[in-house]
Amino acid sequence: MPPERARRRDSIARTPDREELVIKVGVLGARGRMGAEVCRAVAGADGMELVAAVDEGDARDALTAADVVVDFTHPGVVMDNLRWCVEHGLHVVVGTSGFDPSRLDAVRGWQAESSGAGNVLIGPNFGIGAVLMMHFAQKAAPFFESVEVVELHHPKKVDAPSGTAYRTAELIAAARAEAGVPRSPDATTSELDGARGTDVEGVRVHAVRLSGLIAHQEVLLGGHGEVFTIRHDSMNRESFMPGVLLAVRKVAELPDRLTVGIDPLLGL
Numbered sequence: 001m002p003p004e005r006a007r008r009r010d011s012i013a014r015t016p017d018r019e020e021l022v023i024k025v026g027v028l029g030a031r032g033r034m035g036a037e038v039c040r041a042v043a044g045a046d047g048m049e050l051v052a053a054v055d056e057g058d059a060r061d062a063l064t065a066a067d068v069v070v071d072f073t074h075p076g077v078v079m080d081n082l083r084w085c086v087e088h089g090l091h092v093v094v095g096t097s098g099f100d101p102s103r104l105d106a107v108r109g110w111q112a113e114s115s116g117a118g119n120v121l122i123g124p125n126f127g128i129g130a131v132l133m134m135h136f137a138q139k140a141a142p143f144f145e146s147v148e149v150v151e152l153h154h155p156k157k158v159d160a161p162s163g164t165a166y167r168t169a170e171l172i173a174a175a176r177a178e179a180g181v182p183r184s185p186d187a188t189t190s191e192l193d194g195a196r197g198t199d200v201e202g203v204r205v206h207a208v209r210l211s212g213l214i215a216h217q218e219v220l221l222g223g224h225g226e227v228f229t230i231r232h233d234s235m236n237r238e239s240f241m242p243g244v245l246l247a248v249r250k251v252a253e254l255p256d257r258l259t260v261g262i263d264p265l266l267g268l
């Protein structure tokens with residue numbers, strides 16, 4: 001990384017009077033549903049400048065003008081993009097889904113190998129309500145015998161289950177394991193393929209694809225004679241923008257090279 005760029009990138013993290021520093025932002029997946037919304041949000045945000053809007057088939061070189069790159073592309077291409085950004089010393093905010101523990105390990109490996117690597121913030125969901133839904137689900141999970149996750153999305157979504165549902169199940173599983181709560185009871189011995197959803201770390205996750213929907217999730221927690229339902233609905237893609245802009249503003253200051261979720265930025 002050229003020394004001048006390294007100095008500027010580090011100053012984003014260190015400058016106490018950050019309000020005066022304009023953060024240069026590049027967007028990957030800029031012509032997509034989310035990427036286009038991010039471009040609009042960045043262009044209209046105080047203290048930010050959109051310096052590169054890159055989509056499939058475009059050269060990534062324009063992104064080197066950025067301090068922070070935002071990726072909303074596709075689970076099949078995000079790792080290649082991320083590796084390129086890490087190797088070019090850029091801070092990255094990733095909204096693209098598809099991150100399992102092995103992918104996170106790969107990112108950590110690239111950061112360890114690359115001197116001057118920037119910070120990476122992977123946000124399974126940038127909706128403030130969705131982050132709270134995951135947080136509350138994690139808190140509630142040890143108190144109920146049964147828990148299942150149902151995610152509901154627009155039919156153009158290419159991956160299932162959603163990154164949000166996957167992350168929610170991981171958090172629930174970790175909370176239950178820590179509290180010593182056994183797996184949810186389930187007497188099923190015969191089923192049509194997929195009828196019981198998929199198993200994410202012992203938590204059943206079900207995916208619905210339906211015209212008219214954007215992004216929705218229910219966490220169902222069942223106990224003795226009671227059911228506690230936590231539901232979140234994203235009514236449009238603009239709803240993700242406050243979280244994305246917060247992540248762009250704060251990614252350089254994060255204490256860890258790799259962070260999953262914007263929870264710490266919300267004080268959770």
Ligand SMILES: NC(=O)C1=CN([C@@H]2O[C@H](COP(=O)(O)OP(=O)(O)OC[C@H]3O[C@@H](n4cnc5c(N)ncnc54)[C@H](OP(=O)(O)O)[C@@H]3O)[C@@H](O)[C@H]2O)C=CC1
Nearest residue numbers: 029031032033034055056073077095096097123124125126
């Ligand atoms: N974290 C969050 O809060 C949210 C996350 N998401 C996630 O964001 C991702 C994108 O969703 P969405 O915007 O709906 O999807 P879209 O398909 O609308 O957008 C993806 C865009 O990325 C482009 N693209 C494909 N390959 C590359 C590449 N190598 N470099 C640059 N651009 C590329 C696509 O081009 P082409 O169409 O030509 O392939 C397309 O324009 C998904 O993983 C989704 O789950 C969505 C909403 C919120």
Ligand SMILES: O=C(O)C1=N[C@H](C(=O)O)C[C@H](O)C1
Nearest residue numbers: 097124125157162163164215
């Ligand atoms: O593809 C989408 O639309 C969304 N994807 C993310 C996910 O997979 O969790 C976030 C949100 O659910 C919208």
